[in-house]
Amino acid sequence: MNMQKPFAITLDPGSSLANKTGTWRTERPVYVDRLPPCNAQCPAGEDIQGWLFHAESGDYESAWRHLTRDNPFPAVMGRVCYHSCEGVCNRGKIDAAVGINSVERFLGDEALKRGWQFKGPASESGKHVLVVGAGPSGMSAAYHLRRMGHRVTVKEAGPLLGGMMRFGIPKYRLPREVLEAEMQRVVEMGVKVELNTRVANIATAMQEGHFDAAFLAVGAHIAKRAFIPAKDSSHILDAISVLRSMEGEDQPMLGRRVVVYGGGNTAIDVARTAKRLGATEAIIVYRRTRERMPAHDFEVEEALEEGVMVKWLSTIRQAGEGALTIEKMTLDEKGNPQPTGELETLEADSLILALGQDVDLSLLEGVPGLEISDGVVQVDAATMMTGHPGIFAGGDMVPAERNVTVAVGHGKKAARHIDAWLRGTQIAQSVKHAPATFERLNPWYYSDAPKTVRPQLEMARRTSSFDEVQGGLTEDNALFEARRCLSCGNCFECDNCYGVCPDNAVIKLGDGKRFQFNYDYCKGCGVCVAECPCGAIDMIPETV
Amino acid sequence: MTAPIKFYQTGTFTVGNRLLSPEQRSVQSSLERSNSLNSGHRACQGCGEALGARYAVDAAMRATQGQLIAANATGCLEVFSTPYPETSWQLPWIHSLFGNAAAVGTGIAAAMKVKGRNNVRVIAQGGDGGTTDIGFGCLSGMFERNDDVLYICYDNEAYMNTGVQRSSATPAGARTATTMAVGAEPGAQFGQGKNVPLIAMAHEIPYVATATVADLHDLETKVEHAMSIRGARYLHILVPCPLGWGAASQDTIKLARLARETGLFPVFEAEGGEVTAVTKIRRRVPVEEYLRPQKRFAHLFGAKGQQQMLAGIQARADRNIKRFGLLDVETAE
Numbered sequence: 001m002n003m004q005k006p007f008a009i010t011l012d013p014g015s016s017l018a019n020k021t022g023t024w025r026t027e028r029p030v031y032v033d034r035l036p037p038c039n040a041q042c043p044a045g046e047d048i049q050g051w052l053f054h055a056e057s058g059d060y061e062s063a064w065r066h067l068t069r070d071n072p073f074p075a076v077m078g079r080v081c082y083h084s085c086e087g088v089c090n091r092g093k094i095d096a097a098v099g100i101n102s103v104e105r106f107l108g109d110e111a112l113k114r115g116w117q118f119k120g121p122a123s124e125s126g127k128h129v130l131v132v133g134a135g136p137s138g139m140s141a142a143y144h145l146r147r148m149g150h151r152v153t154v155k156e157a158g159p160l161l162g163g164m165m166r167f168g169i170p171k172y173r174l175p176r177e178v179l180e181a182e183m184q185r186v187v188e189m190g191v192k193v194e195l196n197t198r199v200a201n202i203a204t205a206m207q208e209g210h211f212d213a214a215f216l217a218v219g220a221h222i223a224k225r226a227f228i229p230a231k232d233s234s235h236i237l238d239a240i241s242v243l244r245s246m247e248g249e250d251q252p253m254l255g256r257r258v259v260v261y262g263g264g265n266t267a268i269d270v271a272r273t274a275k276r277l278g279a280t281e282a283i284i285v286y287r288r289t290r291e292r293m294p295a296h297d298f299e300v301e302e303a304l305e306e307g308v309m310v311k312w313l314s315t316i317r318q319a320g321e322g323a324l325t326i327e328k329m330t331l332d333e334k335g336n337p338q339p340t341g342e343l344e345t346l347e348a349d350s351l352i353l354a355l356g357q358d359v360d361l362s363l364l365e366g367v368p369g370l371e372i373s374d375g376v377v378q379v380d381a382a383t384m385m386t387g388h389p390g391i392f393a394g395g396d397m398v399p400a401e402r403n404v405t406v407a408v409g410h411g412k413k414a415a416r417h418i419d420a421w422l423r424g425t426q427i428a429q430s431v432k433h434a435p436a437t438f439e440r441l442n443p444w445y446y447s448d449a450p451k452t453v454r455p456q457l458e459m460a461r462r463t464s465s466f467d468e469v470q471g472g473l474t475e476d477n478a479l480f481e482a483r484r485c486l487s488c489g490n491c492f493e494c495d496n497c498y499g500v501c502p503d504n505a506v507i508k509l510g511d512g513k514r515f516q517f518n519y520d521y522c523k524g525c526g527v528c529v530a531e532c533p534c535g536a537i538d539m540i541p542e543t544v
Numbered sequence: 545m546t547a548p549i550k551f552y553q554t555g556t557f558t559v560g561n562r563l564l565s566p567e568q569r570s571v572q573s574s575l576e577r578s579n580s581l582n583s584g585h586r587a588c589q590g591c592g593e594a595l596g597a598r599y600a601v602d603a604a605m606r607a608t609q610g611q612l613i614a615a616n617a618t619g620c621l622e623v624f625s626t627p628y629p630e631t632s633w634q635l636p637w638i639h640s641l642f643g644n645a646a647a648v649g650t651g652i653a654a655a656m657k658v659k660g661r662n663n664v665r666v667i668a669q670g671g672d673g674g675t676t677d678i679g680f681g682c683l684s685g686m687f688e689r690n691d692d693v694l695y696i697c698y699d700n701e702a703y704m705n706t707g708v709q710r711s712s713a714t715p716a717g718a719r720t721a722t723t724m725a726v727g728a729e730p731g732a733q734f735g736q737g738k739n740v741p742l743i744a745m746a747h748e749i750p751y752v753a754t755a756t757v758a759d760l761h762d763l764e765t766k767v768e769h770a771m772s773i774r775g776a777r778y779l780h781i782l783v784p785c786p787l788g789w790g791a792a793s794q795d796t797i798k799l800a801r802l803a804r805e806t807g808l809f810p811v812f813e814a815e816g817g818e819v820t821a822v823t824k825i826r827r828r829v830p831v832e833e834y835l836r837p838q839k840r841f842a843h844l845f846g847a848k849g850q851q852q853m854l855a856g857i858q859a860r861a862d863r864n865i866k867r868f869g870l871l872d873v874e875t876a877e
């Protein structure tokens with residue numbers, strides 16, 4: 001500058017930008033994405049935080065599309081998934097868990113209402129994959145494989161799609177039009193389905209159809225038996241057949257007094273079904289106590305509310321005409337039931353056995369390399385491939401928890417590895433993000449769920465129960481519920497870091513583009529880290 | 545009010561919120577904020593004063609469409625922002641003396657008036673020492689004449705720039721270089737000091753408000769409101785000082801928040817000498833929670849401890865809560 005300087009001023013005025021205060025730093029903040037507990041828990045590997053983010057802004061279609069990257073059946077999930085995600089939700093430590101499952105259902109229903117469809121693959125791979133069984137696992141695999149560009153043929157022994165979701169789970173929990181619509185949407189991507197087509201032998205089927213790989217998901221449909229001395233005239237059925245026949249023309253004849261033997265979810269469902277069929281008494285006989293019952297407690301509760309009765313610590317010794325002989329049990333120190341010799345008579349028009357299911361493995365005969373133990377097919381847990389290269393398996397027929405969500409997750413995982421196997425590549429072991437723990441959050445910043453909305457919200461959360469009569473969330477409630485999410489470990493663009501930096505060392509990149517640190521000026525004070533509500537900033541030591 | 549309740553995840557607690565309409569978002573969340581106090585300044589890591597100054601001046605810049613001049617008292621804010629020949633200020637800014645910022649502001653306002661440039665507005669700013677002690681006479685004069693200046697005091701509760709000496713805004717019990725943690729009642733004396741916001745109110749000037757760096761929306765709203773008024777206005781902002789308070793640099797905002805949530809720093813507004821609004825405590829906490837992370841209060845804790853002094857500080861918080869009605873009726877015990 002040539003300007004004449006005032007008295008005693010010799011230097012041009014300069015900007016403090018010349019002073020790079022970043023050199024003061026001993027630690028630096030870095031943006032991270034952490035794995036929220038809900039995501040880590042979801043058996044289908046959904047990016048829950050990710051789809052809630054879209055739902056929060058009312059962009060339900062983006063939310064649905066984000067969700068269905070992992071799980072094609074949100075309307076079904078929103079009704080039958082046991083939502084273990086909610087059990088680990090960080091918001092549970094503040095007031096109550098986010099109603100993840102009810103928002104999922106809302107999105108699923110919204111998609112059905114609006115007719116949202118899946119996009120087909122961008123290009124065809126030319127490979128052909130056989131899927132055996134059109135249950136959740138098979139249909140999930142079909143969906144993912146199709147998206148990756150493979151030709152998919154599903155062979156299903158039964159007359160309809162859905163597997164146990166159609167022939168096991170009762171209608172009052174999963175309306176069939178919802179199930180059918182979500183199954184059909186996968187078919188419409190160009191998946192070929194052959195109904196009423198039992199695969200008798202997998203090796204033959206693969207050879208005849210020139211398949212490049214196969215995914216087996218035949219479920220577990222053979223009802224387990226227990227030896228109960230019985231008269232010819234006693235009316236003994238198994239739960240799976242009873243529930244299956246609910247899908248047919250003729251409803252099963254169970255009589256007025258129905259006894260169900262078993263303690264799992266199937267026992268509960270069949271007892272509740274019997275009630276709905278007009279039984280005056282539906283009594284579950286179970287060997288142990290309520291605490292030890294494998295059925296989910298909320299299902300037991302709902303059954304009790306509906307008038308189902310349970311005889312705890314009881315076994316059935318004998319089945320006679322119109323009556324059963326029951327023996328009282330007691331638990332030993334190990335918690336195993338032991339007979340007491342104490343007998344009583346229980347009147348019963350029919351006895352339904354709900355003692356679990358075995359897998360029908362006959363289609364695997366003669367396939368080399370397969371390993372079968374405990375009545376299930378062994379698979380490599382990382383890839384879902386059986387001992388026979390190119391044959392993958394999942395769902396109820398492999399060792400795992402038996403539920404729809406696990407089955408869907410298996411289908412996804414298998415599809416990714418089938419894809420890799422077909423392309424002769426390996427899926428790089430993705431490094432899991434570190435967990436987004438509650439301690440990393442700054443809960444101060446989250447609004448309290450306003451009290452006036454709470455009663456309504458309780459109702460909203462209650463609809464995540466399976467009672468279809470309750471219906472789904474209204475849009476307002478779904479939006480409210482989605483916005484309760486804390487976005488654990490993932491930036492939700494609250495602008496806090498951008499605002500709170502005393503050194504103006506955070507660069508805002510614009511909507512949806514997040515932020516960047518300006519390390520020229522960041523002094524490493526850590527205020528941004530402390531004030532990030534969701535714990536999406538780490539502080540790491542500078543290397544000197 | 546019967547307006548339907550809307551729920552926006554973080555509401556206005558965070559700096560921004562993509563779910564809120566743009567009008568409801570803060571100046572600081574905007575890409576276009578003026579960054580009146582730019583990067584490269586030499587304030588300590590986590591300095592609450594640097595943060596508070598950018599918050600307040602950016603808001604005033606927006607409210608005046610950038611037609612703003614600042615007069616600044618001596619103190620950290622001046623020293624760390626303008627080591628000759630550099631400056632961090634991105635607005636016309638003048639420093640004269642430690643004790644005369646209010647008078648300089650008055651002069652600029654008078655000059656603008658004479659020149660007919662009524663759109664150019666003036667702020668004067670300084671630390672608590674420059675405001676409540678040495679600059680107090682000038683300030684009172686500015687109030688009394690109702691000069692058209694917004695005076696902003698950045699209160700870090702001591703003379704920080706010269707090495708943490710006690711000011712009349714230093715709280716009882718706090719250790720400073722001139723109130724050592726020795727003797728029967730260590731730290732600053734109980735029963736001393738003055739409350740300048742209340743004194744400002746006694747001048748019955750158009751607008752007096754307090755704020756903290758922990759509640760940005762509140763602070764910005766107050767600056768904006770102040771700039772909509774002509775005449776003398778006073779804004780007193782609590783700005784934690786990691787160095788002087790012996791606190792971790794990342795705790796700056798947390799401490800400001802706790803100061804408010806304990807009741808020790810009441811956040812309110814007054815017009816014409818009457819309190820018109822108070823910010824209610826959201827989650828009340830005992831004063832210990834605020835005092836413990838600060839080394840200037842370390843002598844109140846530990847084996848020897850100072851139960852009586854702690855009780856005295858708690859009593860001050862309780863008095864504020866009662867006096868200003870800081871708790872909602874339902875949440876008050």
Ligand SMILES: Cc1cc2nc3c(=O)[nH]c(=O)nc-3n(C[C@H](O)[C@H](O)[C@H](O)COP(=O)(O)OP(=O)(O)OC[C@H]3O[C@@H](n4cnc5c(N)ncnc54)[C@H](O)[C@@H]3O)c2cc1C
Nearest residue numbers: 133135136137157163164168199218219395396402403404
């Ligand atoms: C009464 C009941 C209630 C349940 N409730 C729930 C619930 O609320 N939530 C939950 O998550 N889980 C529930 N489950 C468990 C859940 O239904 C199963 O874990 C899940 O359906 C397993 O999926 P899958 O795809 O492995 O097998 P399946 O759903 O059993 O599907 C297998 C399919 O393969 C077909 N198939 C079998 N053999 C062949 C063959 N050789 N050739 C061609 N097709 C063949 C079958 O016809 C069937 O359609 C319930 C189960 C029952 C029995």
Ligand SMILES: Cc1ncc(C[n+]2csc(CCOP(=O)(O)OP(=O)(O)O)c2C)c(N)n1
Nearest residue numbers: 618619620642671672673674702703704705
């Ligand atoms: C007349 C005069 N006396 C003393 C000083 C030395 N001095 C400079 S800044 C300062 C303290 C400033 O304290 P405060 O106003 O609270 O601002 P802070 O540094 O704490 O932000 C002092 C005593 C001076 N500059 N002028």
Ligand code: SF4
Nearest residue numbers: 038089090485486488
């Ligand atoms: S608050 Fe949101 S991100 Fe965090 S665990 Fe719950 S649902 Fe997941």
Ligand code: SF4
Nearest residue numbers: 491494495496497532
């Ligand atoms: S403070 Fe807000 S904007 Fe910054 S990283 Fe955290 S969530 Fe994202």
Ligand code: SF4
Nearest residue numbers: 501522523525526528
């Ligand atoms: S608040 Fe600013 S200076 Fe402090 S660590 Fe974060 S980016 Fe760096």
Ligand code: SF4
Nearest residue numbers: 587588591620704785
């Ligand atoms: S001494 Fe305190 S007020 Fe001064 S620059 Fe450091 S932190 Fe800021």
Ligand SMILES: [Mg+2]
Nearest residue numbers: 671672702704
């Ligand atoms: Mg000071």
